[in-house]
Amino acid sequence: MLQTVEHSVSARDVLLARYQAVRVASARMCASLEPAEYRLQPIDDVSPPWWNLGHTSWFFARNVLASLGGAITADDAQYDYLLNSYYASLGARLPRSQRGAVSRPTTEEIYAYRASVDERVQQLVETIDSFHWPALEYLLRIGIEHEQQHQELFYTEIKFILAQNPPPLRRSYCDSPSTHREEEQARPLQFCSVPGGLVEIGSVEDDWCWDNELPAHKYYLVPYELADRLVTNQEYLEFIDDGGYRNQLLWLDNGWQQRTAHAWQAPLYWERNDGVWQIWTLAGYQPLRPHEPVSHLSFYEADAFARWRSETRQEESRVRLPSEREWEHAARRFGETNAATAFLDAGLLHPQSQTPVANAVQALREMSGVLWQWTSSYYEPYPGYRPFPGVLAEYNGKFMDNQRVLRGGSCVTPRNHYRLSYRNFWSAATRFQFTGVRLARDSA
Amino acid sequence: MLQTVEHSVSARDVLLARYQAVRVASARMCASLEPAEYRLQPIDDVSPPWWNLGHTSWFFARNVLASLGGAITADDAQYDYLLNSYYASLGARLPRSQRGAVSRPTTEEIYAYRASVDERVQQLVETIDSFHWPALEYLLRIGIEHEQQHQELFYTEIKFILAQNPPPLRRSYCDSPSTHREEEQARPLQFCSVPGGLVEIGSVEDDWCWDNELPAHKYYLVPYELADRLVTNQEYLEFIDDGGYRNQLLWLDNGWQQRTAHAWQAPLYWERNDGVWQIWTLAGYQPLRPHEPVSHLSFYEADAFARWRSETRQEESRVRLPSEREWEHAARRFGETNAATAFLDAGLLHPQSQTPVANAVQALREMSGVLWQWTSSYYEPYPGYRPFPGVLAEYNGKFMDNQRVLRGGSCVTPRNHYRLSYRNFWSAATRFQFTGVRLARDSA
């Protein structure tokens, strides 16, 4: 017997609208793909787009429909094998490395599956009783946020996928923005002082959040300073030109091994032809703009760069990467006025140079929506952390080992998916994400 | 100044007709592919269909057009990087493992490239002068035969590609033959005696042939006996059921390592569900037919099987694999009346059971056009071997190391590509080709 009350009907509309908006966005981002591009998995870490589209749909089928009495189809069962990412409690699954090796389900079947899931989710939202409504709201929201994570992943994956093509043949994912702002002078890097003390960390704004942002908790911060902007290509070039990639003493031991194994000589997507640097972007090759934030580097490169600055510049002698708590506290304290060019919603798909500022002001720029910023912090549970219950306990917890936290969102993060307490995490060698560097230093 | 004489005009027509027939066949074999399937490379050894189609075209462009003054286009140059298989003398090339990682050129571009090559080849054939005609005839024929090799490869590759899909979702490449002959009794294996002596080996029929079939040469063969048919699934099942895959003493040391590393328990494409064996074919799953020739096994399995027969059957105590020269000499001596079900031209794409023979006759059946038969011979140069001149010196010679020769052609070999002296070769662990077993033994 369906018992709906007015306020929940309205909540249903809101939830359904958000669901549908996110679902449409996923389809739209893939609209320009060629059939072949849906199936490519150049490395194990980069899933092919068909799988991304399928997995996010399966996530709703498995965690919402199947849990709350929604309609189930015969397909769902076999997709349990194909589209399960890593949930051991849900049984056997296609090995990750095989996502690019199968031709079934077809991309058309995946789209049909998406439509089927959408229809069934809509039906469930519209008909669920009040008693089960909170559970639906809870699980559907997780599914929506999950799909937004995969939207960001998609942009990084398709950038990497297209980059596999030999340079003369590469197609770009999108056109260049019609007007590209003139390169201005870079403002000298400045550091903003942040008083320490016992601060609140985690999801204090009472927004929706992942389990890993909880519990909000007190943390004692020693006073520190945070750079007012991201490190630029120009600044990073100085590190390269000064032999940064050849000086082992600047590197963590593991970092040096990665550098050597993969012959790193510059960030990912940098290419030098006849002495001129260019970079690969979602809008094709672009000249290296000196005042754009440097992007697509690993934690190890960011860390080595900071050590190099610290050793070569008198005035930055205590420069390092910030901890995630330093980053979060500063962002919360200073507020943030993110540029119109920030986040996925701006549609630029590339980190932008800063608008010139007439007078130096003490303000943090590029905190959010430009590049994920490597922090020195490991991805650890906050004190008192409790994983989501049930199957979703595997969502975050089991990966809390040997990964580093990144903060800030990027130019391919949906704006309404992001908040200051958001914790992204990757292993220290990762370079295909939209990563960047913001420096910090101990207070004098 | 074009100087054509009548006989060469006619020869042109013949050559061009053959060229076009082969080119059409390549396109036809791919006609039923879905867009995604063109791009899949599940393992390094299995190239994606787009590359197969492109590489065979590039081969004409590079070795015919570019050598003999044919028309050259801008595309040819960049295809030198993308479509070169292994010719070190032609410069840098796309690593083999990346053939499935690129989305450029698109499949449509590859088809357009094929059309462009076809047009230019036709123009060259029609206009070349008498002086250069022999070179054209020579090189074009190599290109034609090369493309036929890739046709066979295609069928083995697409079989493997489709097999990556989880069983419930696999599509088959083609329909089952509408009428499938009733399984008859298997004829007991019989051995045909072949007198030894000094025999002629190699391309003695004066047909066109690869450099590796030359020179024809004398070879002294000790008298031997050759099985009159291929080993059947039923016979191989006895080996499995007798613990053949668990008895290390039956195996070559390298074979045992392969068996262990890959957990071999049966030939490739065999699956047992609820105690019932079925096999994957280009026409989908089929029940294991006991009297069909066993297929898709490695040299190591064939060798272990022969050793097992030799040790467990009194009457076959000297059973082994034949040498390639034993195989060739017997085939030449007995003649061969290949079944209508043989070769690619029959369109069955699967090795067929033998037609019953009312009275046992001493005749070799299934010599050609059913399955490539592992021989005990390494792929070595014949005495006095000379590689093709120029670039094509790399065609065969550099692979003459640690590979075994297979003889006989298969159900996916074009009939007019084959001859008795044909030498196929693969490393001993290969299972995705249409391989089978014919036993031999020393004369008593």
Next chain:
Amino acid sequence: MLQTVEHSVSARDVLLARYQAVRVASARMCASLEPAEYRLQPIDDVSPPWWNLGHTSWFFARNVLASLGGAITADDAQYDYLLNSYYASLGARLPRSQRGAVSRPTTEEIYAYRASVDERVQQLVETIDSFHWPALEYLLRIGIEHEQQHQELFYTEIKFILAQNPPPLRRSYCDSPSTHREEEQARPLQFCSVPGGLVEIGSVEDDWCWDNELPAHKYYLVPYELADRLVTNQEYLEFIDDGGYRNQLLWLDNGWQQRTAHAWQAPLYWERNDGVWQIWTLAGYQPLRPHEPVSHLSFYEADAFARWRSETRQEESRVRLPSEREWEHAARRFGETNAATAFLDAGLLHPQSQTPVANAVQALREMSGVLWQWTSSYYEPYPGYRPFPGVLAEYNGKFMDNQRVLRGGSCVTPRNHYRLSYRNFWSAATRFQFTGVRLARDSA
């Protein structure tokens, strides 16, 4: 012109006495080795004893003698290649994996080199002028502590080395203690409450310490509880018997991969014969004593065990590993009365069961000198960390990536090498060290 003042003469005697005591201890610990045992390196991580003895001597030659004008010999130069562990700034060095592959220098030459270094160090200590005395004191002390670290390593390495021999042939490193205490009842695990707040962490006692224990700093701890003793074999057996090694949901993702890759089914050195567990110790095989602390497990096993306890015991629902700061603060607060059986000095070379306590008291036992206890903390620089200057900057800093901190010292740690703020660190998969588990939990 040597200018010595009285107080420094006395300090010289003290320093020299300590130097000599440590050097003698290294020689004594190797006294019972057979010639062959000095050279064995069963895995890259386990250096052979000859190298351990040589490297610690080279460390004095390179960092003390060469820096402060001590006598240099021709040998020192070539030992720069052979005995340099990981100092990139000191040039090329023998690859770690080759330490067990060389027969030069001989063990006798290594002993001679030790004697030569000792003689030259003594000479330097006795003759150095006042101006350089502080530098000598500073560097010599580092060398002494460094050698003590290698003493601990030696015991773990020789245990592992001897364990390579097939069980019937294994020799033990030493005899069993003549009288082995009767196994008593295990006391039930109890948790001691520790109030949180802003506490001091790091080298606050103003003892000598490594750079990584500095700077002492404030840290805010949420109230917590710490187990009053280590986890026992009996308790760990329950985890094994309950299928702990087969339940993926208990494990970190990386941990499960390690478990699978290495087929872990129990801690290192545990063997089950006919259903009876025994363990390998430096005194040979011993029956598994249920109330001894469980040892030789990886961080991943410790972590999975804690999760299992948390999920299976009502009263321990928030059980986890402690952070290093929780561990240190509790140890400092409660004081520690280490048992006579603790540390290397007790000579037992094996973690001992606890003496029975008549009445339960709130006290932490086995805090130090029994087993290194895995903490949940990564090995990170403390805020404001400064590496040692010069060459020794590489001592600790570059390894601060993806390793976990262990606290407490062990039964093979020299007592005077240890202090509460001591930070040991190993990658999470390490099992050959004397590792153990102490549980913590959040306050209710």
Next chain:
Amino acid sequence: MLQTVEHSVSARDVLLARYQAVRVASARMCASLEPAEYRLQPIDDVSPPWWNLGHTSWFFARNVLASLGGAITADDAQYDYLLNSYYASLGARLPRSQRGAVSRPTTEEIYAYRASVDERVQQLVETIDSFHWPALEYLLRIGIEHEQQHQELFYTEIKFILAQNPPPLRRSYCDSPSTHREEEQARPLQFCSVPGGLVEIGSVEDDWCWDNELPAHKYYLVPYELADRLVTNQEYLEFIDDGGYRNQLLWLDNGWQQRTAHAWQAPLYWERNDGVWQIWTLAGYQPLRPHEPVSHLSFYEADAFARWRSETRQEESRVRLPSEREWEHAARRFGETNAATAFLDAGLLHPQSQTPVANAVQALREMSGVLWQWTSSYYEPYPGYRPFPGVLAEYNGKFMDNQRVLRGGSCVTPRNHYRLSYRNFWSAATRFQFTGVRLARDSA
């Protein structure tokens, strides 16, 4: 009841004398080893001397004593695990890679075990009855020849083991020969014509031989020519200096991969310091003598060298490696007058330059006892091959896959272990054996 007849008593003395001579030789060759050197296994393929000494003794215990009622001791059983090389039919065994990781049995125990085996073998030889005598003679001889194989292996292994030490510290195995012959002019390479035809191959001299030399059989050889001496260092240097290691077109595909993976730039043991080549020998470093035979190269290098000669010298346009049958037939036809400097018995442990010959004579020099010569032949069973019966079936047969035959014995082969029909075999990438090159060519 012992029934001995006179002639067998005498045969016993002869057999026992040979047994004892070989056993003494093994001990003598190890007499100068340091304790540590007995235990080193730098790579899996190079067994440590203790294992070599133990395995050869175990071989007698297992295949002679245990089979023929000799005395058995408790030790034998556990040595079945430790000293079994690769006999699957004899159960579990120490993994090959662990031979250098164990310290038990000690080297002293191995010597004691040798003495025990010797005593028991002597007792068995002296007391066995006539009925079992032939079996004893048969098996003991195999054991003796087996031990001689391991003597040769020992010299190659100890050379490799000592070469692991950094150059300034390397000890040599032996002193340089006191007088070293002056380097003379190299005689130009000449080719001896060998008429082809149907020849006898294999053990035709009716000597004792391995199963792989049987059966003797007819083989048809095309006329060919064989170089009258081995290729010299000088000749090989020309290949290096002409870029032979950088020209992919000279190499087999597998060979090029090996070259690249291991960065080969010269044969093993060649080192260039300040532009001067020196080589590592069992007598320490020596200058590269231009007219000594080039040694310690892989099949792939030998093959590439031959191709280079063939392409760069008009008069050697058909130069290649000989087949093993070409080699054997020529050696048999021309007879051989091996130099006094040949074989292990000469004690030089290094291939020697040729004595000058006043007048060029058509004669093959350095056929035997200088260097094992790579042939183009794979290690295959001769037609009609039957492995040894029983356990020893695994001695040779299972390795007949992807290995190349070498002929001729070397400067570390015991003379009385060798005969013309002897087939040595190694994988094509092997370099630590005493290998060399003799060229052949097709007759004009």
